[in-house]
Amino acid sequence: MMKLNIPKGLNIRPSNAADKPFLEKLHSSMRQDLQLIDGEKDFVESIVEMQFKAQTQGYGDKFPNAMYFIIEKHHEAIGKATIDFGPNEIRIVDIGFLPSARGHGFGSAIIQSFQSAALQSGAPLTLTVEQRNFSAKQLYARLGFQVESISPPYEFMVWYPHPVKLMSGV
Numbered sequence: 001m002m003k004l005n006i007p008k009g010l011n012i013r014p015s016n017a018a019d020k021p022f023l024e025k026l027h028s029s030m031r032q033d034l035q036l037i038d039g040e041k042d043f044v045e046s047i048v049e050m051q052f053k054a055q056t057q058g059y060g061d062k063f064p065n066a067m068y069f070i071i072e073k074h075h076e077a078i079g080k081a082t083i084d085f086g087p088n089e090i091r092i093v094d095i096g097f098l099p100s101a102r103g104h105g106f107g108s109a110i111i112q113s114f115q116s117a118a119l120q121s122g123a124p125l126t127l128t129v130e131q132r133n134f135s136a137k138q139l140y141a142r143l144g145f146q147v148e149s150i151s152p153p154y155e156f157m158v159w160y161p162h163p164v165k166l167m168s169g170v
Contacts, residue, residue: 006109007073012081015068022070022077029099063093071110073101081110090118092127111143119161128154 015023063084071079079097083090092114097106118125127145129136131153145157 006113007105009074010106010109011072011075012069012110012113013072015070015080019070019077023080026077026080026096026098063091066093071097071106073106079106079110081114083114086123089124089126090114090121092125095127107139108143111139115143115159115161118159122161124161125159126156128156131155 066084069081078101081095082093145159148158149156
């Protein structure tokens with residue numbers, strides 16, 4: 001069994017309709033590239049909103065059984081995770097945190113809890129990461145993920161649960 005080190009006050013719960021304003025704010029904070037668009041503030045905000053809707057629709061189409069979670073610290077939303085429990089894998093479809101919540105070990109703790117679930121189910125834990133997202137790739141490598149394939153601009157990474165040791169003579 002994995003030893004989980006969950007920071008005090010860190011919680012994950014299912015997302016609901018009331019989380020939409022937070023999710024839009026989080027999406028905007030994660031898409032700094034869109035903030036660089038040359039244009040009026042309203043135009044840039046409409047592009048960010050359009051990208052948020054497209055992402056949400058895309059996840060729904062590609063991962064119809066995905067579950068959406070809000071990550072909280074002391075009951076305040078700080079991040080999100082989208083997880084698809086497929087027949088052959090558990091996929092981290094998306095995970096992200098507000099800038100103020102990054103670098104505190106929350107991502108490691110949440111991913112390790114997903115690794116624990118994968119270990120219990122015997123399924124590999126998979127994810128896709130942008131090749132240039134060096135900090136995320138470093139985190140995933142530290143947590144035991146390995147690059148399985150590369151399809152620029154993304155890398156597909158897998159964490160395999162340790163094989164269960166069978167007791168002999170049973």
